[in-house]
Amino acid sequence: EVQLVESGGGLVQPGGSLRLSCAASGFTFSSYWMHWVRQAPGKGLVWVSHISSDGSTTTYADSVKGRFTISRDNPKDTLYLQMNSLRAEDTAVYYCARDGGGYNHWGQGILVTVSS
């Protein structure tokens, strides 16, 4: 069974940093592109970033470019999102998702709250 489990969220002050992790199991992690998607409270889905299966290609939404960094450790079956210079508008549930054309598997999500 495919499982994606996010961790590392929580409350952080504006300007602070957090690193999210997404532990994958039940599939060959190194064969799939992976994505981060976020959802602000009561709002819709917003794509944040993706990374190729070997980690050589990364792309970001303009809203996070230069502040967030996506990476992966294939031997550890783990996806990461390093988030720096956090702003109040980054407050959201962050999901990792596996690429299957569309995103056919999602984690349960992890809440990041940016507030003083």
Added chain:
Amino acid sequence: DIVMTQSPDSLAVSLGERATINCKSSQSVLYSSNNKNYFGWYQQKPGQPPKLLINWASTRESGVPDRFSGSGSGTDFTLTISSLQAEDVAVYYCHQYYSTPHSFGQGTKVEIK
């Protein structure tokens, strides 16, 4: 950037009746080299992650009831629930993965009338 616009924002349908959600993309998501629409539909229930229902515009994911169907090509797409069930109450999102930034529609809330 491709903008996805869904209509309506919400709809209330009686149990057993048909529900139809439309999505329009600001540019075509049909990749001519393989004739595939890089487009999907998701269902999200409160407190849960989104669930992919329809991939490649019209391919139902494994385990998705056949009352859900997707149609359309290029820039105009439709999700149809042929006979609404109580468990279908959710927010539905369209999604393009043709080009980055990948983008979602604003969501359509489906309720029981």
